[in-house]
Amino acid sequence: MAILIRDEAPDDIVAIHELTRRAFAPMPYADGDEQDVIDRLRASGALALSLVAEQDGAVVGQVTFSPAAAPGGVDGWFTLGPVSVEPAIQKQEIGARLIRAGLDRLRSQGAAGCILLGNPAYYSRFGFCVAAQYAPAEDHSEFFQMLSFAGPVPDGRFGYHAAFAG
Numbered sequence: 001m002a003i004l005i006r007d008e009a010p011d012d013i014v015a016i017h018e019l020t021r022r023a024f025a026p027m028p029y030a031d032g033d034e035q036d037v038i039d040r041l042r043a044s045g046a047l048a049l050s051l052v053a054e055q056d057g058a059v060v061g062q063v064t065f066s067p068a069a070a071p072g073g074v075d076g077w078f079t080l081g082p083v084s085v086e087p088a089i090q091k092q093e094i095g096a097r098l099i100r101a102g103l104d105r106l107r108s109q110g111a112a113g114c115i116l117l118g119n120p121a122y123y124s125r126f127g128f129c130v131a132a133q134y135a136p137a138e139d140h141s142e143f144f145q146m147l148s149f150a151g152p153v154p155d156g157r158f159g160y161h162a163a164f165a166g
């Protein structure tokens with residue numbers, strides 16, 4: 001069945017919440033509030049980009065991008081995540097297509113780069129590198145990764161939008 005990658009629409013909001021809850025529920029590293037983070041970002045006007053994967057009229061995947069707090073207040077950095085794919089159809093490149101489409105969009109809009117917290121075994125395929133020295137002080141820095149699109153990386157620690165903290 002064909003997969004369509006598109007921007008989220010108002011009618012997708014409930015489906016994104018439920019999909020994110022289902023996808024993260026079995027994950028030992030999940031905080032349990034990933035679906036609420038997306039809702040809080042949206043409510044704060046900080047959902048910079050939300051792409052969904054649609055299959056047969058249903059939302060089966062979603063990726064979130066929000067403005068990151070770069071050192072020195074430098075503009076143009078984004079946080080990738082949460083990202084989810086319907087558990088029954090994971091490992092079919094839907095997550096990869098969502099992430100690549102999101103990164104391409106940010107690049108085309110002149111973004112400086114992207115940060116995330118996740119497993120390097122997955123995100124290295126998109127060009128992310130572990131960047132422990134830039135990690136927020138509270139993070140497990142071996143999971144903090146960065147992809148710079150252009151220009152120098154501002155020196156110091158990055159942070160996430162306040163919506164991640166609850």
Ligand SMILES: CC(C)(COP(=O)(O)OP(=O)(O)OC[C@H]1O[C@@H](n2cnc3c(N)ncnc32)[C@H](O)[C@@H]1OP(=O)(O)O)[C@@H](O)C(=O)NCCC(=O)NCCS
Pocket residue numbers: 023024027082083084085086089090091092093094095096097117118119121122
């Ligand atoms: C992570 C996720 C979005 C990837 O989407 P997907 O469509 O299943 O993934 P893809 O088909 O693009 O890629 C599959 C590969 O990713 C790997 N992978 C998926 N999740 C991974 C994880 N958390 N850590 C390491 N590798 C992971 C798979 O093992 C597979 O590896 P391979 O290509 O070497 O065989 C999806 O698995 C998911 O929703 N997971 C639950 C929620 C979650 O953990 N989100 C990310 C938190 S950092």
